[in-house]
Amino acid sequence: MDLKTEVQGDLLIVRAMDDRIDAAGAIQFKEDMRVICQNPQPRVMLDLSRVAFLDSSGLGAVVAVMKLLGPGRRLELAALTPTVAKVFRLTRMDTVFTIHDSVAFGPQSAV
Amino acid sequence: MTVLPLARKAPSDVTKTATFRVTSTPIGVREALNSVLRHPLMTQLSDDARGTTEVVLAEALNNIVEHAYYGADGWIELRLTWRPRQLHCDVLDTGVPMPNNDLPEGLAQSVGDHKDLPEGGFGWFLIRHLTENLNYRRINACNHLSFQLKTEQ
Numbered sequence: 001m002d003l004k005t006e007v008q009g010d011l012l013i014v015r016a017m018d019d020r021i022d023a024a025g026a027i028q029f030k031e032d033m034r035v036i037c038q039n040p041q042p043r044v045m046l047d048l049s050r051v052a053f054l055d056s057s058g059l060g061a062v063v064a065v066m067k068l069l070g071p072g073r074r075l076e077l078a079a080l081t082p083t084v085a086k087v088f089r090l091t092r093m094d095t096v097f098t099i100h101d102s103v104a105f106g107p108q109s110a111v
Numbered sequence: 112m113t114v115l116p117l118a119r120k121a122p123s124d125v126t127k128t129a130t131f132r133v134t135s136t137p138i139g140v141r142e143a144l145n146s147v148l149r150h151p152l153m154t155q156l157s158d159d160a161r162g163t164t165e166v167v168l169a170e171a172l173n174n175i176v177e178h179a180y181y182g183a184d185g186w187i188e189l190r191l192t193w194r195p196r197q198l199h200c201d202v203l204d205t206g207v208p209m210p211n212n213d214l215p216e217g218l219a220q221s222v223g224d225h226k227d228l229p230e231g232g233f234g235w236f237l238i239r240h241l242t243e244n245l246n247y248r249r250i251n252a253c254n255h256l257s258f259q260l261k262t263e264q
Contacts, residue, residue: 023173024137053144053162055169056233064230071226083162090240091233092222 001029005036012041013103016051021058030061034068042073047103049079054087063093078103127152128192133172135185135204140172143189152193160262164198167241170234171202171256179206179254196263197243202256208249 002017014036021029037044046062048054054062066075078100080088088094129150133143144165147153153161168189175187185206192199209215217235222228239245242258249255 020141022137022141022169023176024141053165053169055166055173056231056237057173059233060230063228067226067228067230082158083166086162087166087233087237090237091220096222096225096228 001025001032003029003032003036005039007039007041010041011043011045012036012039013045013047015047015049015103019050020053021051021061022053022055023057026057026061029058030064033061033065037065037069037073043076044069044073045076045078045100045103047078048081048084049103051084052081054084056087056091059087059091059093063096066097074098076100126192126194128190131189131191133187133189135176135180135183135187135206137173137176139187140169140176143172143187144169147189147191150191152191156198156262160198160260163241164260167238167258167260168200168202170238171200171258174234175202175204175206175254179204181207193262196261198260198262200258200260202254204254205252206254208254209247212247212249214245214247 001021004015004017006013006015014033018025062075062077069075076098079102080099085094088097088099129152131143131146133139147168148161148165153164156164172187172189176182179185185204188203190201190203192201215235217239219236220229220232238258242260245258247254247256
């Protein structure tokens with residue numbers, strides 16, 4: 001699972017670069033996220049704009065990542081593609097996560 | 112994974128079939144889904160129908176990998192039949208039978224307390240929610256799951 005990270009103030013943005021989070025990759029995704037989330041930022045935003053497909057194992061891994069962040073930190077999701085959004089909606093997990101239409105960019109430095 | 116290119120014209124040209132032989136591993140399932148989604152008859156469906164098909168087939172196949180063969184070597188046969196407005200799916204394996212020879216209930220998971228959120232158990236709920244005429248039979252030491260997916264509103 002290829003994950004790229006970017007820190008913007010109190011926000012840690014994690015961009016999932018692969019096109020799927022499925023049963024074949026869910027354990028690795030969870031383990032990679034566990035390491036990445038050792039960064040101390042209170043907010044973690046997972047950019048899912050490149051992820052076209054997520055199955056129930058992938059969904060379970062995203063839930064697990066939220067739980068391992070603990071009560072003081074939040075996992076937010078951004079830019080869900082249609083099939084991924086459908087899985088979240090049907091399982092009602094869309095009510096559990098804060099879901100953004102796109103990754104919010106912080107103030108740009110003046111050029 | 113071996114893909115058998117058995118797409119052929121049925122007597123009626125509105126019904127066509129294809130058979131896929133799937134290696135019972137998570138990677139085998141991923142490769143099979145890739146082959147199914149690239150099949151010429153799948154590319155004619157709406158993006159929504161293709162997405163739903165991928166979700167349902169992924170859950171059905173992964174369930175067999177995890178529970179029927181529970182990680183042991185095995186093959187899964189996936190037969191797809193395109194009919195007007197629906198895709199009929201037959202999934203066969205020779206793993207262990209479903210508990211009580213019946214399909215899991217697939218109840219919706221509770222999403223109440225965050226620390227108790229479920230990390231699994233979504234699969235049969237998704238299959239039941241997205242399919243019609245879901246049926247399971249154990250015949251001659253073979254599991255036979257069948258269901259239909261709407262391909263048009």
